Amino acid sequence: MHLNAFLMSTGHHEASWRLPESNPVANTDVEHYRELARTAERGKFDSIFFADSPVLFSDVGRRPAGSLEPTVLLTAIAAATERIGLIATASTTYNDPYNLARRFASVDHVSAGRAGWNVVTTAGPDAAKNFNLADQPAHAERYDRAAEFLEVAFKLWDSWQDDATLADKESGVWGDNDKVQPIEHVGRHFQVRGPLNLPRSPQGYPLIVQAGSSEDGKGLAARYAEAVFTAQQTLEDAQAFYADLKSRAAALGRDPDGLKILPGIVPVIGSTESEAQALERELDELIKPEYARQQLARTLRVQPEDLPFDQPLPADLPDEDEIEGAKSRYTLIVTLARRENLTVRQLIGRLGGGRGHRTFTGTPDQVADAIQSWFEADAADGFNIMPPVLPSGLVTFTDQVVPILQARGLFRTEYTGTTLRDHYGLPRPAGRTASLQEATA
Amino acid sequence: MHLNAFLMSTGHHEASWRLPESNPVANTDVEHYRELARTAERGKFDSIFFADSPVLFSDVGRRPAGSLEPTVLLTAIAAATERIGLIATASTTYNDPYNLARRFASVDHVSAGRAGWNVVTTAGPDAAKNFNLADQPAHAERYDRAAEFLEVAFKLWDSWQDDATLADKESGVWGDNDKVQPIEHVGRHFQVRGPLNLPRSPQGYPLIVQAGSSEDGKGLAARYAEAVFTAQQTLEDAQAFYADLKSRAAALGRDPDGLKILPGIVPVIGSTESEAQALERELDELIKPEYARQQLARTLRVQPEDLPFDQPLPADLPDEDEIEGAKSRYTLIVTLARRENLTVRQLIGRLGGGRGHRTFTGTPDQVADAIQSWFEADAADGFNIMPPVLPSGLVTFTDQVVPILQARGLFRTEYTGTTLRDHYGLPRPAGRTASLQEATA
Ligand SMILES: Cc1cc2nc3c(=O)[nH]c(=O)nc-3n(C[C@H](O)[C@H](O)[C@H](O)COP(=O)(O)O)c2cc1C
Ligand SMILES: Cc1cc2nc3c(=O)[nH]c(=O)nc-3n(C[C@H](O)[C@H](O)[C@H](O)COP(=O)(O)O)c2cc1C
Numbered sequence: 001m002h003l004n005a006f007l008m009s010t011g012h013h014e015a016s017w018r019l020p021e022s023n024p025v026a027n028t029d030v031e032h033y034r035e036l037a038r039t040a041e042r043g044k045f046d047s048i049f050f051a052d053s054p055v056l057f058s059d060v061g062r063r064p065a066g067s068l069e070p071t072v073l074l075t076a077i078a079a080a081t082e083r084i085g086l087i088a089t090a091s092t093t094y095n096d097p098y099n100l101a102r103r104f105a106s107v108d109h110v111s112a113g114r115a116g117w118n119v120v121t122t123a124g125p126d127a128a129k130n131f132n133l134a135d136q137p138a139h140a141e142r143y144d145r146a147a148e149f150l151e152v153a154f155k156l157w158d159s160w161q162d163d164a165t166l167a168d169k170e171s172g173v174w175g176d177n178d179k180v181q182p183i184e185h186v187g188r189h190f191q192v193r194g195p196l197n198l199p200r201s202p203q204g205y206p207l208i209v210q211a212g213s214s215e216d217g218k219g220l221a222a223r224y225a226e227a228v229f230t231a232q233q234t235l236e237d238a239q240a241f242y243a244d245l246k247s248r249a250a251a252l253g254r255d256p257d258g259l260k261i262l263p264g265i266v267p268v269i270g271s272t273e274s275e276a277q278a279l280e281r282e283l284d285e286l287i288k289p290e291y292a293r294q295q296l297a298r299t300l301r302v303q304p305e306d307l308p309f310d311q312p313l314p315a316d317l318p319d320e321d322e323i324e325g326a327k328s329r330y331t332l333i334v335t336l337a338r339r340e341n342l343t344v345r346q347l348i349g350r351l352g353g354g355r356g357h358r359t360f361t362g363t364p365d366q367v368a369d370a371i372q373s374w375f376e377a378d379a380a381d382g383f384n385i386m387p388p389v390l391p392s393g394l395v396t397f398t399d400q401v402v403p404i405l406q407a408r409g410l411f412r413t414e415y416t417g418t419t420l421r422d423h424y425g426l427p428r429p430a431g432r433t434a435s436l437q438e439a440t441a
Numbered sequence: 442m443h444l445n446a447f448l449m450s451t452g453h454h455e456a457s458w459r460l461p462e463s464n465p466v467a468n469t470d471v472e473h474y475r476e477l478a479r480t481a482e483r484g485k486f487d488s489i490f491f492a493d494s495p496v497l498f499s500d501v502g503r504r505p506a507g508s509l510e511p512t513v514l515l516t517a518i519a520a521a522t523e524r525i526g527l528i529a530t531a532s533t534t535y536n537d538p539y540n541l542a543r544r545f546a547s548v549d550h551v552s553a554g555r556a557g558w559n560v561v562t563t564a565g566p567d568a569a570k571n572f573n574l575a576d577q578p579a580h581a582e583r584y585d586r587a588a589e590f591l592e593v594a595f596k597l598w599d600s601w602q603d604d605a606t607l608a609d610k611e612s613g614v615w616g617d618n619d620k621v622q623p624i625e626h627v628g629r630h631f632q633v634r635g636p637l638n639l640p641r642s643p644q645g646y647p648l649i650v651q652a653g654s655s656e657d658g659k660g661l662a663a664r665y666a667e668a669v670f671t672a673q674q675t676l677e678d679a680q681a682f683y684a685d686l687k688s689r690a691a692a693l694g695r696d697p698d699g700l701k702i703l704p705g706i707v708p709v710i711g712s713t714e715s716e717a718q719a720l721e722r723e724l725d726e727l728i729k730p731e732y733a734r735q736q737l738a739r740t741l742r743v744q745p746e747d748l749p750f751d752q753p754l755p756a757d758l759p760d761e762d763e764i765e766g767a768k769s770r771y772t773l774i775v776t777l778a779r780r781e782n783l784t785v786r787q788l789i790g791r792l793g794g795g796r797g798h799r800t801f802t803g804t805p806d807q808v809a810d811a812i813q814s815w816f817e818a819d820a821a822d823g824f825n826i827m828p829p830v831l832p833s834g835l836v837t838f839t840d841q842v843v844p845i846l847q848a849r850g851l852f853r854t855e856y857t858g859t860t861l862r863d864h865y866g867l868p869r870p871a872g873r874t875a876s877l878q879e880a881t882a
Contacts, residue, residue, distance in 0.1 A: 015613075017608070017610070017615060018610045018613055019610075020610075022610075024606075024608035024610060024615065025606060025608060025640075027640075028550050028639070028640055030550065030551040053638070054539055054540060054543065054638065055638060056621070056635075056636050056637065056638040057638075059618065060605065060615060060616030060617070060618055060621045061614050061615060061616055061617075061618050062615060063615055064615055065615065065616055065621075065638070066601070066637070066638050066639040066640050067638065067639065068547045068550055068551065068639065069540075069543050069544045069547040069639075071513060071544075072512060072513070072516050072544060072547040072548055072551060073547065073551065075513050075516040075517050076516050076517075076519065076520060076551040078517065079517060079520030079521065080520065094537070094539075094540070095540065096535070096537075096572060098495055098535075098571040098572060099495060099510075099535070099536065102495065102510050103510045103512075103513060106509045106510040106513040106514065107513055109469050109471065109509055110471040110509065110513060110514065110517040126634075129632075129633075129634035130539040130633050130634055130635065131537060131539060131633075132631060132632050132633070133632075160507070164501065165465075165466060167458075167465035167466060169458070169459045169460075169461075169463075169465065172456075172459055172727065172729045173502050174458060174465065174501060174502060174503060174504055174505055174506065175501030175502055175506055176501070176502075177500065177501055177502050180497070180501045180506075190573060191570075191573045191574075192570075192571050192572075192573070193567075193570035193571055194497075194571065195497050196497065196507070197494070197495065197496060197497040197498075197506070197507050197508065198469070198507040198508065198509065198510075199466075199468075199469055199507050286613065288613045
C-alpha cells in the first residue's frame, strides 16, 4: 500500500487555521513544512505533495491564501529529509515545457531522485487572466496541450543519454556529442529544438502524477500517469474508477500495475469515536457559511443568492458537458448533494473538510479499517492522506494509524529504496539508448 | 566594498575541469555548490550568483555542460547557509512575469530575505528555438519586453500590502481584501490581472541585478537595477562605464548610490608571482584551441575557418549595430583583440580565463591592490569574483585576499544585517501602502 501526505498550510479543513493550536501564517513558513515532511518520513510515507494554481483564489478573508511555489518549497524541504518523495503540482496550461522539464530535472538532481510532478491543466477562468488571456482555453484544448507538453518533456528528459558524460580529463573531451541530441519537436502546440541543458537526472523522469478525473483526464492518466490522485465519495464509485482506469491503461498496452490509484481521505481522528466527532463538530462550527457559499457558487457557476442555505441545490444546474473548468469535481459535488439530499448548509459542511474528498471520522482502528477495506476491495492502491488539521492530524496519523497498518502487514516498516520511483515500485525509464537498441533489435 | 562570488561548476577558466583536483561533474552536484556557498559566507561575501540560459550551448565535448536551474539550486543552498545573498539569473525573454515573480518571491520567503534576480534578455538565436520561435526577438524588442516584465513584477510584488494578513481567529477573517488588489496590467507585451498568489516577501522585492552593457542594457540598468554586473578590461573603460551609469541613474532622479556597479575579475592567485603565472600557464595549456575557436566564431558570427589561429581577427567584422545577440560582449572582444593586436590564438588564451572578463594574475597582495585601485578610482563599488578554479580559487581568495581587504578597512569583517539588501546597503521597497500615502499626502 502507498501513502502520500497531501500538505496544505494549517490543514485541509477550511476552518483549521482558526483552531487555537494552528499557526495561521503557516502557508509561508518553510519550517512548518519541513517539520511536516520529517513527520511523514518518520511514518515511512511514500511522498508528500503540494497542490498549486498560478492564481490567487479571490477571497483572502476566508482562509490562509497564497502559497510558496511548490518546486521551490519542495527543494527547501529536500535538504531537511532523506528518503521521502517530493511531488509538486505544475500546470501544463500556464508553463513552457522547456523551462518546466528543466526545473523538475533540477529538483530530481538536488533531491537525489525524489521528484514527482502532479500534471494538471488548471481549471477556472481566473488563472488565464494572469497569462495574457481573456479566458481559459477550452477543457479539451487544455488536455490536448497537456498530452503534447508531456511528450515534449519526455523527449527533453531523454535528450541526454545516461552515459553521455565522459569527463575524460586526459583527452580533454567532456561529453559525447552523439549522446546529447536535439529533439526537434514540431507539434500543434509546441516547437522545441532541445536538447535539455541538463544531464539526465537520477530518476530519468520525475514520477508522473495526474489528478483530473473527467473523461479527458482519465484518458491522459491512462496514457502517461504513474500515479493518480482522485476524489471518490463511495466505495462503489472508487471501485468503478479504479477498474475503469486500470482497463484503460491495459487497453493501451501498459501494465495496469504501473499506474497507482490513490483516492483522497480526510481522516478526523480521536482516541474515541465521540472525541473524533467532537473535533469534527468543533471544526465545522468554525466555518463561515457566507464565505463557503461564495466558493460553492463559483464552482457551480451560479450566484450565491441562488443557493439558499436551507434548501437543496437548484434543479436546473448545467450538465458536466457545459463546464469548462473542473468537470469531475463539479459532477462529484452535484452527485453528492443529490444522492444524500443535502441542503446547501449541509453540503458546505461536507465540503469544508476536504473540498469533495471523502472524510472519515473515527478512532485510529476505524481509520485503519476504512483504509484496509477500500484497499482490499480493489478501490485503491494507496491513499492520499489529507489531514484536516496540520501538524496535529499528520502526527496522529503517523503515530497511531501507520503502526496499525504496519502491524497488519499492509504498509512498509522501512524504506527499501532511495528514490520516489523505488517507493512506488515503479521502474526508472530506460531513456533513449535503450529504446534505440530496442528499435534496432 | 561589495563582493559577489560568481560560481560555475569547476571554475571560470574553460579548462579548469581538466585539472587533477577538479570534480568534472560538479555542474550537477549540489554538495559542491553548498560547500562553495559556505566558503563564500565564511569570507563574508555579500552574495553568490549563478548565470543561466534556457538552452544548451552546443558543444558538450568542450567543457562541463548543462546546469541546475538557479532558483532551485539557490533554494537548495539556502538551507545550508544563513546570511549570504543568493542571486539567480532568469530571462525576461523566455519566462512569464506571473510565474517568475511568484518564484522569486518564494525564494525570498524560504531564504528569509536573501533572494536576488539577475535580469537578462538572453542573447543568441538558439534559446528561441526551445520556445516556439524560429529566431530570437530583436535586441531592442527584448529590452522593451524586459522593462515591461519588470514593471509587471514590481506591481505583483506590491499587490499584497505588508499588513494584508490579519489572521484574526476570533472573527474568522484571515486577510484584508482591501490590501490585496489586482494589478490589472495591460501593456504592449503583457496583460496580467493579479494579484500575486503569495503574501509580500521579506525583502519586498528580490534585489534587482542587471548584466547587459549595450546602450539598451545600460538604459534598463539605470532605470531599474540595484546592482550591475559588467565585464571591463581596462581601468579607463571601467571608469567611463561607472560614470556613465551613475549619471544616467541620477538623470532619472535616482540616488546614484542605490545602483552598485560590480565589474568581474578572474583572480589567478599564487603565493608568489611565478606560482600564479605557472597556474595560469597550466590552465591555458589545457585549452583545446579548436573548441575555443568554434565558440569565438559563434560570438563573432563568422565561420571557424575565417579565423586562422596565427593571424589577427579579420578586418571586416560586422558593426555592433548589426549584432542582435550580446552586443556589449561582442564589442569588448573585438576591441580587446584590436587594441592589443592579438592573434586568434592569443585572443583565445585571454578569453579562456573569463570569457571577456578581466583576468588578474598575482599574489594575494597584488590581487588586493588591483581591487583596491579600481575601487578607489571610481571604477567599481565592488567586484564580481570569478575564480578560475573551484573550489580552490574561492578558498584561496577567501583565506588570503579577503583578510587583506579587511585589514585595509575596505571590506566588512562581519555581516551587520540579515537580508541581501542589508548587505548591499539598499533599502527595502516600501510597497503600495507607502506609495499610496505619498500620492495622497
Ligand atoms: C488530490 C487532488 C489534487 C489536485 N490538485 C490540483 C492542483 O493543485 N491544481 C490543479 O489545477 N488541479 C488539481 N487537481 C485537479 C483538479 O481537480 C482538476 O484540474 C480538475 O478536476 C479538472 O480536471 P477534470 O476536468 O479532468 O476533472 C487535483 C485533483 C485531486 C484529486
Ligand atoms: C557577469 C555577467 C553575467 C552575465 N550572466 C548572464 C546570464 O547568465 N545569462 C544571460 O543571458 N546573460 C548574462 N549576462 C549578460 C549578457 O552578457 C548579456 O545578455 C549580453 O551582454 C547582452 O546584453 P547587451 O546586448 O546589453 O550587452 C551576463 C553579463 C555579465 C557581465
